[in-house]
């Protein structure tokens with residue numbers, strides 16, 4: 001049969017063909033879901049689909065180019081074709097997504113169960129998409145360039161593919177970013193990356209050493225406070241979500257997004273604060289760890305205790321209340337309340353989520369009933385995108401018209417920004433309500449109260465054609481890195497901890513970052529521990545040592 005004549009081709013033509021083939025024929029399940037997720041198939045979607053296809057093929061090609069060596073490329077392609085053919089078959093015929101638990105099932109299943117999966121259709125798919133291309137690759141006469149020039153050529157192909165892919169990414173970013181964020185299942189449908197990632201994750205989990213969390217700050221004790229009062233202290237730390245400094249009128253934004261906080265005379269607004277990361281999964285564990293941005297790694301952060309543990313060791317009662325997706329390890333050993341799941345009849349909840357005011361529910365009672373000094377963290381849903389319009393009650397729709405879909409490409413930039421600004425307006429209300437609630441509690445109970453607010457990271461709203469967040473820190477635009485940070489201390493609190501308000505007010509335009517939070521909270525609460533670094537304490541220079 002002529003089919004087995006040996007085709008001749010160069011290594012870069014082979015990788016390009018293989019990439020295009022993998023991105024198309026094996027990814028029926030992915031393209032079907034992607035098209036639906038991006039608003040349903042229509043002729044106007046064709047440029048997006050084509051653009052994305054080329055983008056994915058180029059990324060595959062960039063990777064394959066790096067393996068494009070004699071005795072290496074062929075075995076890799078043969079294995080890829082066979083494994084990807086099987087994966088594609090299971091995804092299409094069983095509608096499954098490939099993730100870590102799927103791979104675990106596969107490895108830990110017995111032969112009898114596995115044999116039930118065999119079928120004629122499967123053999124057909126395997127021969128057509130697996131064996132046939134594998135045979136063609138095996139028989140092909142592939143020319144590989146030699147020596148230094150050959151290495152340069154491979155690097156050049158990889159770099160060119162990556163650059164072109166990047167250009168396409170920028171062009172389609174407004175559609176792609178929200179689609180991929182809202183439909184995380186897509187990454188489990190794109191093959192072969194899905195099973196490669198899943199196998200890698202499974203192996204890591206299987207062979208990971210059990211993490212033993214190292215204790216931190218077990219020497220921590222409360223310092224002596226100057227005032228004679230024996231009042232308890234209540235410190236509320238509000239962790240914002242996706243709130244960027246630029247859109248707070250307290251920081252000079254043209255729209256009045258902070259009408260309520262602007263009327264709090266003793267609120268300190270720090271206007272040059274950098275986040276630790278550009279995503280919750282980095283910023284949140286980082287800001288509660290003592291590692292700081294430059295030394296942060298998530299394995300490190302998970303392997304040692306953090307700020308809330310140190311406070312616990314010093315004898316504080318600590319409570320984390322969450323209206324987001326959990327605390328990413330930061331609250332693992334303290335009391336935790338999940339307030340993100342809608343409760344029937346709850347005035348702060350709508351169909352599938354709850355507004356941030358729910359975080360204040362029962363707070364006066366909790367404060368009243370506590371026995372010791374108390375630190376409460378309120379983790380907001382804040383300005384989480386792309387569906388900004390869902391984050392606030394109707395009364396806070398002050399700026400408009402607003403974008404009312406999570407498909408950002410259907411909205412003008414102005415309507416996206418308007419919806420975002422309404423989320424900041426609502427956060428203004430929630431923070432102000434928190435302060436008023438603390439004042440009321442202080443009038444009722446023998447306590448001293450304070451609120452610290454900061455956001456986890458910022459957000460891009462169309463600057464440089466970027467949306468959402470999560471850009472690598474080194475190249476992330478300022479909008480994603482600059483976050484609001486505010487501090488409100490009652491007169492009683494300032495007196496108890498000997499903090500000078502005027503001195504602090506004079507520091508509000510200095511540059512600070514998430515790195516300051518750990519030591520500032522310890523400093524503010526006068527906690528004595530060897531971990532405390534006065535140079536990172538934002539409050540420290542304004543405390544009269546006692």
Ligand SMILES: [Zn+2]
Pocket residue numbers: 241242279280281456457
């Ligand atoms: Zn976040």
